[in-house]
Amino acid sequence: MAKTIQAPLPGTFYRAAAPGEPAFKSEGDAVAVGDTIGLIEVMKSFTPVVAEEAGRLLAFHVENEDAVMAGQPLYDLDA
Amino acid sequence: MAITSIFIANRGEIAVRVIRAARELGLRTVQAVSAADGDMLAARLADATALVGPAHATKSYLNKEAVVRAALESGCDAVHPGYGFLSENADFAEMVEAAGLVFIGPKPETIRQMGDKARARQQAQAAGVPTVPGTEGVVADLDTARVEAARIGYPVMIKAAAGGGGRGIRVARDEAELTTLFPQASGEARAAFGDGGLYLERFIGRARHIEVQVLGDGERAVHLFERECSLQRRRQKVWEEAPAACLTNEQRIALCLSAVRLAERVSYRGAGTLEYLFDDATGEFFFIEMNTRIQVEHPVTEMVTGVDLVRAMIRVAMGEKLALRQQDIVLRGHAVEARICAEDPAADFRPSPGTVTGLTLPGGFGVRFDTLLYAGYTVPPFYDSLLGKLIAHDDSRAAAIVRLDRALGELVVEGLPTTAPLHRALAADPAVQAGTVHTRWLEEWLAAAPLAVPLAAAPLAASASPTLVTPA
Numbered sequence: 001m002a003k004t005i006q007a008p009l010p011g012t013f014y015r016a017a018a019p020g021e022p023a024f025k026s027e028g029d030a031v032a033v034g035d036t037i038g039l040i041e042v043m044k045s046f047t048p049v050v051a052e053e054a055g056r057l058l059a060f061h062v063e064n065e066d067a068v069m070a071g072q073p074l075y076d077l078d079a
Numbered sequence: 080m081a082i083t084s085i086f087i088a089n090r091g092e093i094a095v096r097v098i099r100a101a102r103e104l105g106l107r108t109v110q111a112v113s114a115a116d117g118d119m120l121a122a123r124l125a126d127a128t129a130l131v132g133p134a135h136a137t138k139s140y141l142n143k144e145a146v147v148r149a150a151l152e153s154g155c156d157a158v159h160p161g162y163g164f165l166s167e168n169a170d171f172a173e174m175v176e177a178a179g180l181v182f183i184g185p186k187p188e189t190i191r192q193m194g195d196k197a198r199a200r201q202q203a204q205a206a207g208v209p210t211v212p213g214t215e216g217v218v219a220d221l222d223t224a225r226v227e228a229a230r231i232g233y234p235v236m237i238k239a240a241a242g243g244g245g246r247g248i249r250v251a252r253d254e255a256e257l258t259t260l261f262p263q264a265s266g267e268a269r270a271a272f273g274d275g276g277l278y279l280e281r282f283i284g285r286a287r288h289i290e291v292q293v294l295g296d297g298e299r300a301v302h303l304f305e306r307e308c309s310l311q312r313r314r315q316k317v318w319e320e321a322p323a324a325c326l327t328n329e330q331r332i333a334l335c336l337s338a339v340r341l342a343e344r345v346s347y348r349g350a351g352t353l354e355y356l357f358d359d360a361t362g363e364f365f366f367i368e369m370n371t372r373i374q375v376e377h378p379v380t381e382m383v384t385g386v387d388l389v390r391a392m393i394r395v396a397m398g399e400k401l402a403l404r405q406q407d408i409v410l411r412g413h414a415v416e417a418r419i420c421a422e423d424p425a426a427d428f429r430p431s432p433g434t435v436t437g438l439t440l441p442g443g444f445g446v447r448f449d450t451l452l453y454a455g456y457t458v459p460p461f462y463d464s465l466l467g468k469l470i471a472h473d474d475s476r477a478a479a480i481v482r483l484d485r486a487l488g489e490l491v492v493e494g495l496p497t498t499a500p501l502h503r504a505l506a507a508d509p510a511v512q513a514g515t516v517h518t519r520w521l522e523e524w525l526a527a528a529p530l531a532v533p534l535a536a537a538p539l540a541a542s543a544s545p546t547l548v549t550p551a
Contacts, residue, residue, distance in 0.1 A: 009460070010432060010460040011432075011460040011461065012135055012460075012461055041460075041461075042430040042432065043421065043422075043430035043432060043460060043461075043462065043464040044462075044464070045429075045430050065137070065138070066135075067133070067134040067461060
Protein backbone atom coordinates (compact mmCIF):
# COMPACT_ATOMS: atom_id res chain seq x y z
CA MET A 1 0.00 0.00 0.00
CA ALA A 2 1.44 3.37 -0.99
CA LYS A 3 1.93 5.95 1.68
CA THR A 4 3.46 9.40 1.74
CA ILE A 5 6.32 10.20 4.10
CA GLN A 6 6.57 13.79 5.30
CA ALA A 7 9.64 15.95 5.91
CA PRO A 8 10.50 15.84 9.63
CA LEU A 9 12.22 19.27 9.56
CA PRO A 10 12.11 22.45 7.51
CA GLY A 11 15.18 23.20 5.41
CA THR A 12 16.91 22.26 2.19
CA PHE A 13 16.55 18.68 0.97
CA TYR A 14 19.50 16.81 -0.51
CA ARG A 15 19.33 13.42 -2.18
CA ALA A 16 23.09 12.78 -2.01
CA ALA A 17 25.82 13.24 0.62
CA ALA A 18 27.66 15.74 -1.59
CA PRO A 19 27.38 17.16 -5.10
CA GLY A 20 28.55 14.53 -7.60
CA GLU A 21 28.02 11.64 -5.19
CA PRO A 22 25.42 8.98 -6.03
CA ALA A 23 21.93 9.54 -4.65
CA PHE A 24 21.13 7.77 -1.38
CA LYS A 25 18.01 6.33 -3.00
CA SER A 26 16.48 6.36 -6.43
CA GLU A 27 12.88 5.81 -7.40
CA GLY A 28 12.18 2.08 -7.44
CA ASP A 29 14.85 1.26 -4.83
CA ALA A 30 14.14 -0.99 -1.87
CA VAL A 31 14.11 0.80 1.48
CA ALA A 32 14.96 -0.89 4.79
CA VAL A 33 14.29 0.56 8.23
CA GLY A 34 17.27 2.76 9.12
CA ASP A 35 18.24 3.55 5.52
CA THR A 36 19.20 7.13 4.79
CA ILE A 37 16.83 8.62 2.23
CA GLY A 38 18.38 12.08 2.08
CA LEU A 39 19.62 14.98 4.16
CA ILE A 40 17.86 18.09 5.35
CA GLU A 41 20.03 21.13 5.96
CA VAL A 42 18.73 23.43 8.65
CA MET A 43 20.80 26.57 9.20
CA LYS A 44 23.98 24.93 7.88
CA SER A 45 23.56 21.80 10.01
CA PHE A 46 22.72 18.54 8.26
CA THR A 47 20.25 15.96 9.57
CA PRO A 48 19.78 12.61 7.82
CA VAL A 49 16.27 11.60 6.84
CA VAL A 50 16.13 8.00 8.03
CA ALA A 51 13.47 5.48 6.94
CA GLU A 52 11.26 4.34 9.80
CA GLU A 53 9.40 1.96 7.53
CA ALA A 54 10.55 -0.56 4.91
CA GLY A 55 9.21 -0.82 1.38
CA ARG A 56 9.88 0.33 -2.15
CA LEU A 57 10.50 3.98 -2.91
CA LEU A 58 7.89 5.03 -5.46
CA ALA A 59 8.54 8.74 -6.01
CA PHE A 60 10.09 11.85 -4.52
CA HIS A 61 7.93 14.92 -4.08
CA VAL A 62 10.93 17.20 -3.64
CA GLU A 63 13.90 17.69 -5.94
CA ASN A 64 17.52 17.78 -4.78
CA GLU A 65 18.35 21.16 -3.17
CA ASP A 66 14.70 22.18 -2.96
CA ALA A 67 13.27 23.94 0.06
CA VAL A 68 10.97 21.83 2.24
CA MET A 69 8.75 22.75 5.15
CA ALA A 70 8.18 20.38 8.08
CA GLY A 71 5.24 18.13 7.25
CA GLN A 72 5.53 18.62 3.51
CA PRO A 73 5.30 15.37 1.49
CA LEU A 74 8.83 14.08 0.88
CA TYR A 75 8.49 10.69 -0.79
CA ASP A 76 6.02 7.92 -1.49
CA LEU A 77 6.69 4.42 -0.19
CA ASP A 78 5.04 1.17 -1.22
CA ALA A 79 5.11 -0.41 2.21
CA MET B 80 32.88 57.72 -8.57
CA ALA B 81 29.48 59.06 -7.63
CA ILE B 82 27.10 56.58 -6.09
CA THR B 83 23.38 57.19 -5.88
CA SER B 84 21.98 53.76 -5.25
CA ILE B 85 23.36 50.64 -3.55
CA PHE B 86 22.43 47.05 -4.30
CA ILE B 87 22.65 44.98 -1.13
CA ALA B 88 23.91 41.54 -2.11
CA ASN B 89 23.33 39.96 1.28
CA ARG B 90 20.55 39.30 3.78
CA GLY B 91 19.79 39.28 7.50
CA GLU B 92 21.15 41.71 10.04
CA ILE B 93 24.10 42.94 7.94
CA ALA B 94 21.71 43.96 5.14
CA VAL B 95 19.81 46.05 7.69
CA ARG B 96 23.09 47.56 8.86
CA VAL B 97 24.09 48.55 5.31
CA ILE B 98 20.66 50.01 4.52
CA ARG B 99 20.92 52.24 7.59
CA ALA B 100 24.37 53.52 6.64
CA ALA B 101 23.29 54.11 3.03
CA ARG B 102 20.18 55.98 4.07
CA GLU B 103 22.18 58.30 6.32
CA LEU B 104 24.34 59.10 3.29
CA GLY B 105 21.23 59.94 1.25
CA LEU B 106 21.57 56.87 -0.96
CA ARG B 107 18.79 54.69 -2.37
CA THR B 108 18.93 50.99 -1.48
CA VAL B 109 17.77 47.93 -3.37
CA GLN B 110 17.73 44.73 -1.35
CA ALA B 111 18.51 41.36 -2.96
CA VAL B 112 15.98 38.74 -1.86
CA SER B 113 15.69 35.02 -2.40
CA ALA B 114 12.25 33.48 -2.78
CA ALA B 115 12.34 32.74 0.97
CA ASP B 116 13.27 36.26 2.08
CA GLY B 117 10.58 38.57 0.71
CA ASP B 118 9.40 39.49 4.20
CA MET B 119 12.74 39.85 5.96
CA LEU B 120 13.42 43.10 7.81
CA ALA B 121 15.96 44.36 5.26
CA ALA B 122 13.41 43.85 2.48
CA ARG B 123 10.92 45.94 4.43
CA LEU B 124 13.42 48.72 5.14
CA ALA B 125 14.98 49.02 1.68
CA ASP B 126 13.60 51.37 -0.98
CA ALA B 127 13.06 48.41 -3.28
CA THR B 128 13.73 44.67 -3.52
CA ALA B 129 14.96 42.48 -6.35
CA LEU B 130 14.50 38.73 -6.56
CA VAL B 131 17.80 36.93 -7.16
CA GLY B 132 16.64 33.31 -7.11
CA PRO B 133 15.15 30.45 -5.09
CA ALA B 134 15.67 29.82 -1.38
CA HIS B 135 18.88 27.82 -1.77
CA ALA B 136 21.79 30.26 -1.43
CA THR B 137 23.83 28.73 -4.25
CA LYS B 138 20.96 29.64 -6.60
CA SER B 139 20.36 33.12 -5.15
CA TYR B 140 22.80 35.00 -2.90
CA LEU B 141 25.75 33.00 -4.28
CA ASN B 142 24.66 33.24 -7.90
CA LYS B 143 27.08 35.85 -9.24
CA GLU B 144 25.38 36.32 -12.60
CA ALA B 145 21.93 36.68 -11.05
CA VAL B 146 23.15 39.19 -8.47
CA VAL B 147 24.97 41.39 -11.01
CA ARG B 148 21.98 41.24 -13.37
CA ALA B 149 19.59 42.24 -10.58
CA ALA B 150 21.85 45.11 -9.55
CA LEU B 151 21.93 46.45 -13.12
CA GLU B 152 18.22 45.94 -13.76
CA SER B 153 17.29 47.74 -10.56
CA GLY B 154 19.26 50.82 -11.59
CA CYS B 155 21.94 50.58 -8.91
CA ASP B 156 25.45 51.93 -9.39
CA ALA B 157 27.15 50.12 -6.50
CA VAL B 158 27.07 46.72 -4.78
CA HIS B 159 27.65 46.09 -1.08
CA PRO B 160 28.47 42.42 -0.49
CA GLY B 161 28.15 42.36 3.32
CA TYR B 162 29.97 39.39 4.89
CA GLY B 163 29.88 35.72 3.85
CA PHE B 164 28.22 34.85 0.53
CA LEU B 165 30.14 36.63 -2.29
CA SER B 166 31.93 39.17 -0.12
CA GLU B 167 35.39 37.62 -0.57
CA ASN B 168 34.89 36.29 -4.07
CA ALA B 169 37.37 38.05 -6.35
CA ASP B 170 35.59 36.82 -9.50
CA PHE B 171 32.37 38.41 -8.28
CA ALA B 172 34.10 41.72 -7.50
CA GLU B 173 35.55 41.64 -11.03
CA MET B 174 32.14 40.97 -12.58
CA VAL B 175 30.65 43.87 -10.62
CA GLU B 176 33.36 46.21 -11.88
CA ALA B 177 33.15 44.87 -15.43
CA ALA B 178 29.43 45.69 -15.37
CA GLY B 179 30.31 49.31 -14.62
CA LEU B 180 29.24 49.11 -10.98
CA VAL B 181 31.21 50.10 -7.89
CA PHE B 182 32.20 47.19 -5.65
CA ILE B 183 32.11 48.43 -2.06
CA GLY B 184 35.23 46.68 -0.86
CA PRO B 185 38.83 46.12 -1.90
CA LYS B 186 40.10 45.75 -5.43
CA PRO B 187 39.51 42.23 -6.82
CA GLU B 188 43.26 41.63 -6.97
CA THR B 189 43.56 42.40 -3.25
CA ILE B 190 40.77 39.93 -2.43
CA ARG B 191 42.53 37.28 -4.51
CA GLN B 192 45.95 37.97 -3.03
CA MET B 193 44.87 38.02 0.61
CA GLY B 194 42.49 35.07 0.11
CA ASP B 195 45.49 32.90 -0.79
CA LYS B 196 47.06 31.91 2.54
CA ALA B 197 50.55 31.41 1.17
CA ARG B 198 50.56 34.74 -0.68
CA ALA B 199 49.08 36.56 2.31
CA ARG B 200 51.81 35.06 4.52
CA GLN B 201 54.48 36.25 2.09
CA GLN B 202 53.02 39.76 2.06
CA ALA B 203 52.90 39.77 5.85
CA GLN B 204 56.54 38.71 6.11
CA ALA B 205 57.54 41.34 3.57
CA ALA B 206 55.73 43.96 5.67
CA GLY B 207 57.57 42.81 8.79
CA VAL B 208 54.44 41.27 10.33
CA PRO B 209 55.16 38.17 12.41
CA THR B 210 53.69 34.91 11.09
CA VAL B 211 53.49 31.57 12.89
CA PRO B 212 57.06 30.22 12.85
CA GLY B 213 57.41 27.16 10.67
CA THR B 214 59.25 25.54 7.82
CA GLU B 215 58.68 27.12 4.42
CA GLY B 216 58.24 23.75 2.77
CA VAL B 217 58.45 20.02 3.30
CA VAL B 218 61.14 18.82 5.73
CA ALA B 219 63.51 16.38 4.06
CA ASP B 220 64.38 14.08 6.96
CA LEU B 221 64.58 13.73 10.72
CA ASP B 222 67.96 15.47 10.98
CA THR B 223 66.61 18.50 9.17
CA ALA B 224 63.48 18.35 11.33
CA ARG B 225 65.62 18.50 14.49
CA VAL B 226 67.42 21.60 13.26
CA GLU B 227 64.24 23.29 12.08
CA ALA B 228 62.34 22.47 15.28
CA ALA B 229 65.11 24.02 17.37
CA ARG B 230 64.86 27.18 15.27
CA ILE B 231 61.03 27.29 15.44
CA GLY B 232 60.87 26.53 19.16
CA TYR B 233 59.04 23.67 20.92
CA PRO B 234 56.31 22.56 21.09
CA VAL B 235 56.05 22.03 17.35
CA MET B 236 53.21 20.68 15.22
CA ILE B 237 54.12 18.02 12.70
CA LYS B 238 51.72 18.42 9.79
CA ALA B 239 51.19 16.26 6.74
CA ALA B 240 51.73 18.36 3.64
CA ALA B 241 48.91 16.47 1.93
CA GLY B 242 46.62 16.62 4.99
CA GLY B 243 43.98 19.16 5.77
CA GLY B 244 41.22 20.06 8.17
CA GLY B 245 43.31 19.04 11.16
CA ARG B 246 44.07 15.54 9.85
CA GLY B 247 47.57 14.16 10.26
CA ILE B 248 48.68 16.62 12.93
CA ARG B 249 50.92 15.63 15.85
CA VAL B 250 52.50 17.71 18.57
CA ALA B 251 56.07 17.17 19.77
CA ARG B 252 57.00 18.84 23.04
CA ASP B 253 60.73 18.26 22.74
CA GLU B 254 63.39 16.70 20.56
CA ALA B 255 62.87 13.23 22.04
CA GLU B 256 59.19 13.29 21.06
CA LEU B 257 60.07 14.68 17.64
CA THR B 258 62.49 11.79 17.12
CA THR B 259 59.72 9.29 17.89
CA LEU B 260 56.82 11.03 16.18
CA PHE B 261 58.44 12.28 12.98
CA PRO B 262 58.99 8.85 11.36
CA GLN B 263 55.55 7.66 12.55
CA ALA B 264 53.86 10.73 11.12
CA SER B 265 55.67 10.32 7.83
CA GLY B 266 54.62 6.68 7.53
CA GLU B 267 51.03 7.50 8.42
CA ALA B 268 50.89 10.37 5.98
CA ARG B 269 52.16 8.08 3.23
CA ALA B 270 49.50 5.52 4.09
CA ALA B 271 46.67 8.02 4.46
CA PHE B 272 47.45 10.53 1.73
CA GLY B 273 49.95 8.71 -0.50
CA ASP B 274 52.49 11.40 0.35
CA GLY B 275 54.80 11.22 3.35
CA GLY B 276 55.83 14.88 3.16
CA LEU B 277 55.76 16.71 6.49
CA TYR B 278 56.29 20.27 7.59
CA LEU B 279 56.69 21.82 11.02
CA GLU B 280 54.95 24.74 12.66
CA ARG B 281 55.06 26.24 16.15
CA PHE B 282 52.27 24.79 18.32
CA ILE B 283 50.49 27.44 20.37
CA GLY B 284 48.62 25.64 23.11
CA ARG B 285 46.76 28.52 24.65
CA ALA B 286 46.08 30.96 21.88
CA ARG B 287 43.77 33.91 21.89
CA HIS B 288 42.11 35.09 18.72
CA ILE B 289 42.90 38.75 18.30
CA GLU B 290 42.15 40.78 15.19
CA VAL B 291 42.85 44.32 14.06
CA GLN B 292 40.32 46.45 12.21
CA VAL B 293 41.74 48.55 9.41
CA LEU B 294 40.35 51.09 6.97
CA GLY B 295 42.18 52.04 3.80
CA ASP B 296 41.59 54.27 0.79
CA GLY B 297 43.95 52.45 -1.56
CA GLU B 298 46.95 54.51 -0.45
CA ARG B 299 46.79 55.28 3.21
CA ALA B 300 45.46 52.98 5.95
CA VAL B 301 44.57 53.46 9.59
CA HIS B 302 43.81 50.94 12.33
CA LEU B 303 40.82 51.13 14.64
CA PHE B 304 42.45 49.04 17.35
CA GLU B 305 41.79 45.39 17.99
CA ARG B 306 39.10 42.95 19.03
CA GLU B 307 39.35 39.73 20.99
CA CYS B 308 37.20 36.87 19.76
CA SER B 309 38.56 33.89 21.70
CA LEU B 310 35.18 32.55 22.77
CA GLN B 311 34.34 30.22 19.89
CA ARG B 312 32.34 27.08 19.30
CA ARG B 313 33.13 24.94 16.27
CA ARG B 314 35.34 27.75 14.98
CA GLN B 315 32.41 30.15 15.09
CA LYS B 316 32.80 33.26 17.20
CA VAL B 317 30.24 33.48 19.96
CA TRP B 318 31.25 36.56 21.97
CA GLU B 319 33.55 39.40 20.92
CA GLU B 320 35.11 42.38 22.64
CA ALA B 321 37.01 45.55 21.89
CA PRO B 322 39.69 46.23 22.89
CA ALA B 323 41.56 43.02 23.86
CA ALA B 324 41.98 43.42 27.59
CA CYS B 325 44.89 40.95 27.74
CA LEU B 326 47.28 43.23 25.82
CA THR B 327 49.66 45.71 27.34
CA ASN B 328 49.64 49.07 25.67
CA GLU B 329 53.02 48.33 24.10
CA GLN B 330 51.74 45.06 22.66
CA ARG B 331 48.62 46.84 21.39
CA ILE B 332 50.62 49.47 19.54
CA ALA B 333 52.99 46.94 18.01
CA LEU B 334 50.09 44.74 16.90
CA CYS B 335 48.00 47.54 15.41
CA LEU B 336 50.92 49.17 13.62
CA SER B 337 51.83 45.83 12.07
CA ALA B 338 48.31 45.65 10.64
CA VAL B 339 48.64 49.14 9.14
CA ARG B 340 51.96 48.17 7.53
CA LEU B 341 50.39 45.15 5.84
CA ALA B 342 47.25 47.06 4.79
CA GLU B 343 49.34 49.82 3.21
CA ARG B 344 51.67 47.32 1.55
CA VAL B 345 48.72 45.77 -0.32
CA SER B 346 47.17 49.22 -1.02
CA TYR B 347 44.11 48.17 0.91
CA ARG B 348 40.80 49.85 0.09
CA GLY B 349 37.76 49.69 2.37
CA ALA B 350 37.24 47.95 5.71
CA GLY B 351 39.31 44.88 6.51
CA THR B 352 40.43 42.74 9.40
CA LEU B 353 43.76 41.09 10.08
CA GLU B 354 43.49 38.02 12.26
CA TYR B 355 46.25 37.05 14.66
CA LEU B 356 46.97 34.34 17.17
CA PHE B 357 48.20 35.75 20.46
CA ASP B 358 50.33 33.47 22.64
CA ASP B 359 49.53 34.33 26.25
CA ALA B 360 52.57 32.44 27.47
CA THR B 361 55.11 34.45 25.50
CA GLY B 362 53.23 37.62 24.59
CA GLU B 363 53.95 37.00 20.89
CA PHE B 364 51.41 37.61 18.13
CA PHE B 365 51.32 35.96 14.73
CA PHE B 366 49.35 37.01 11.64
CA ILE B 367 47.17 34.19 10.29
CA GLU B 368 44.89 35.70 7.67
CA MET B 369 43.07 38.76 6.43
CA ASN B 370 39.34 39.10 5.93
CA THR B 371 38.77 41.52 3.09
CA ARG B 372 35.25 42.60 4.08
CA ILE B 373 33.20 44.06 6.90
CA GLN B 374 32.93 41.54 9.75
CA VAL B 375 30.04 40.39 11.91
CA GLU B 376 31.65 41.81 15.04
CA HIS B 377 32.45 45.26 13.62
CA PRO B 378 30.05 47.04 16.04
CA VAL B 379 32.30 46.55 19.08
CA THR B 380 34.97 48.55 17.25
CA GLU B 381 32.43 51.20 16.29
CA MET B 382 31.35 51.55 19.91
CA VAL B 383 34.87 52.08 21.31
CA THR B 384 36.11 54.34 18.49
CA GLY B 385 32.94 56.19 17.50
CA VAL B 386 33.69 55.49 13.81
CA ASP B 387 30.88 54.23 11.56
CA LEU B 388 32.78 51.57 9.61
CA VAL B 389 30.08 50.81 7.06
CA ARG B 390 29.65 54.49 6.24
CA ALA B 391 33.44 54.84 5.97
CA MET B 392 33.72 51.94 3.52
CA ILE B 393 30.94 53.39 1.33
CA ARG B 394 32.67 56.78 1.31
CA VAL B 395 35.97 55.24 0.25
CA ALA B 396 34.13 53.33 -2.49
CA MET B 397 32.78 56.69 -3.72
CA GLY B 398 36.38 57.69 -4.30
CA GLU B 399 36.84 59.83 -1.20
CA LYS B 400 40.14 59.73 0.63
CA LEU B 401 40.09 58.64 4.27
CA ALA B 402 38.92 61.55 6.39
CA LEU B 403 40.42 59.99 9.50
CA ARG B 404 43.95 60.50 10.67
CA GLN B 405 45.42 57.88 12.98
CA GLN B 406 45.72 60.36 15.84
CA ASP B 407 41.98 61.12 15.57
CA ILE B 408 41.09 57.53 16.46
CA VAL B 409 41.05 56.95 20.19
CA LEU B 410 39.76 54.14 22.37
CA ARG B 411 36.92 54.99 24.70
CA GLY B 412 35.83 52.37 27.19
CA HIS B 413 35.07 48.73 26.38
CA ALA B 414 32.44 46.98 24.29
CA VAL B 415 31.17 43.40 24.40
CA GLU B 416 29.04 41.67 21.77
CA ALA B 417 26.92 38.54 22.17
CA ARG B 418 25.81 36.74 19.02
CA ILE B 419 22.18 35.82 19.47
CA CYS B 420 21.47 32.78 17.31
CA ALA B 421 18.40 30.66 16.61
CA GLU B 422 19.90 27.64 18.33
CA ASP B 423 18.93 25.83 21.50
CA PRO B 424 21.90 25.83 23.89
CA ALA B 425 20.10 23.33 26.14
CA ALA B 426 19.83 20.84 23.25
CA ASP B 427 23.38 20.81 21.86
CA PHE B 428 22.75 24.02 19.92
CA ARG B 429 20.13 22.47 17.68
CA PRO B 430 19.08 24.98 15.00
CA SER B 431 15.68 26.42 15.74
CA PRO B 432 14.06 28.30 12.88
CA GLY B 433 10.45 29.32 13.39
CA THR B 434 8.05 32.17 13.92
CA VAL B 435 8.71 34.95 16.42
CA THR B 436 5.41 35.12 18.27
CA GLY B 437 6.49 37.84 20.65
CA LEU B 438 9.50 40.14 20.96
CA THR B 439 10.81 42.50 23.62
CA LEU B 440 13.95 44.35 22.61
CA PRO B 441 16.61 45.52 25.05
CA GLY B 442 17.58 49.17 25.16
CA GLY B 443 18.93 51.95 27.31
CA PHE B 444 22.26 53.74 27.61
CA GLY B 445 25.20 51.98 26.00
CA VAL B 446 23.13 49.17 24.48
CA ARG B 447 22.87 48.43 20.77
CA PHE B 448 21.02 45.55 19.13
CA ASP B 449 21.75 44.95 15.44
CA THR B 450 19.08 42.43 14.52
CA LEU B 451 16.91 41.01 11.77
CA LEU B 452 14.06 40.29 14.18
CA TYR B 453 10.58 41.74 14.30
CA ALA B 454 7.48 40.34 15.95
CA GLY B 455 5.66 37.98 13.62
CA TYR B 456 8.74 37.26 11.45
CA THR B 457 9.35 33.66 10.49
CA VAL B 458 13.08 32.85 10.66
CA PRO B 459 13.71 30.67 7.59
CA PRO B 460 15.68 27.42 7.95
CA PHE B 461 17.81 27.99 4.84
CA TYR B 462 20.51 30.32 6.10
CA ASP B 463 22.81 31.12 9.00
CA SER B 464 21.27 31.05 12.48
CA LEU B 465 22.40 34.56 13.47
CA LEU B 466 19.40 36.59 14.66
CA GLY B 467 21.25 39.59 15.93
CA LYS B 468 24.16 40.99 17.87
CA LEU B 469 23.62 42.50 21.26
CA ILE B 470 26.35 45.00 22.06
CA ALA B 471 27.02 46.74 25.37
CA HIS B 472 29.44 49.63 25.79
CA ASP B 473 30.62 51.12 29.07
CA ASP B 474 33.65 52.74 30.69
CA SER B 475 35.33 49.49 31.66
CA ARG B 476 35.24 45.84 30.66
CA ALA B 477 33.61 44.83 33.95
CA ALA B 478 30.89 47.47 33.54
CA ALA B 479 30.30 46.47 29.91
CA ILE B 480 29.73 42.84 30.95
CA VAL B 481 27.26 43.93 33.63
CA ARG B 482 25.48 46.07 31.05
CA LEU B 483 25.41 43.20 28.54
CA ASP B 484 23.88 40.93 31.15
CA ARG B 485 21.28 43.57 32.01
CA ALA B 486 20.37 43.91 28.33
CA LEU B 487 20.26 40.13 27.84
CA GLY B 488 17.79 40.01 30.70
CA GLU B 489 15.51 42.40 28.84
CA LEU B 490 15.60 40.47 25.56
CA VAL B 491 12.60 38.20 25.13
CA VAL B 492 12.20 36.21 21.92
CA GLU B 493 9.03 34.14 22.02
CA GLY B 494 8.36 31.24 19.67
CA LEU B 495 11.89 29.90 19.30
CA PRO B 496 14.88 29.19 21.54
CA THR B 497 17.95 31.41 21.23
CA THR B 498 21.49 31.38 22.56
CA ALA B 499 20.75 34.26 24.96
CA PRO B 500 20.88 31.91 28.01
CA LEU B 501 24.40 30.84 27.01
CA HIS B 502 25.50 34.46 27.06
CA ARG B 503 23.96 35.07 30.49
CA ALA B 504 25.88 32.07 31.81
CA LEU B 505 29.07 33.36 30.19
CA ALA B 506 28.55 36.85 31.63
CA ALA B 507 28.30 35.28 35.08
CA ASP B 508 31.34 33.03 34.70
CA PRO B 509 34.44 33.96 36.74
CA ALA B 510 36.86 33.04 33.92
CA VAL B 511 34.98 35.21 31.43
CA GLN B 512 34.86 38.03 33.96
CA ALA B 513 38.58 37.66 34.58
CA GLY B 514 39.24 37.35 30.84
CA THR B 515 41.35 34.20 31.30
CA VAL B 516 40.10 32.47 28.14
CA HIS B 517 41.56 31.02 24.96
CA THR B 518 40.19 29.68 21.69
CA ARG B 519 39.37 26.22 23.07
CA TRP B 520 38.01 27.49 26.38
CA LEU B 521 34.34 27.63 25.43
CA GLU B 522 34.18 24.09 24.06
CA GLU B 523 35.94 22.75 27.16
CA TRP B 524 33.56 24.74 29.37
CA LEU B 525 30.51 23.42 27.52
CA ALA B 526 31.84 19.86 27.73
CA ALA B 527 32.51 20.13 31.46
CA ALA B 528 29.28 21.92 32.36
CA PRO B 529 26.69 21.54 29.64
CA LEU B 530 23.96 24.10 29.80
CA ALA B 531 21.35 22.13 31.65
CA VAL B 532 17.69 22.30 30.80
CA PRO B 533 16.77 24.57 33.75
CA LEU B 534 19.10 27.26 32.45
CA ALA B 535 16.67 28.43 29.82
CA ALA B 536 14.13 29.28 32.46
CA ALA B 537 16.27 29.93 35.52
CA PRO B 538 17.28 33.42 36.61
CA LEU B 539 20.95 34.35 36.37
CA ALA B 540 21.79 33.62 40.01
CA ALA B 541 20.68 30.03 39.64
CA SER B 542 22.48 29.44 36.35
CA ALA B 543 25.77 31.05 37.26
CA SER B 544 29.14 29.39 37.66
CA PRO B 545 29.12 26.01 36.04
CA THR B 546 31.39 23.75 38.05
CA LEU B 547 34.46 24.05 35.92
CA VAL B 548 38.02 24.58 36.97
CA THR B 549 39.21 27.81 35.41
CA PRO B 550 42.06 27.16 32.99
CA ALA B 551 45.31 28.57 34.27
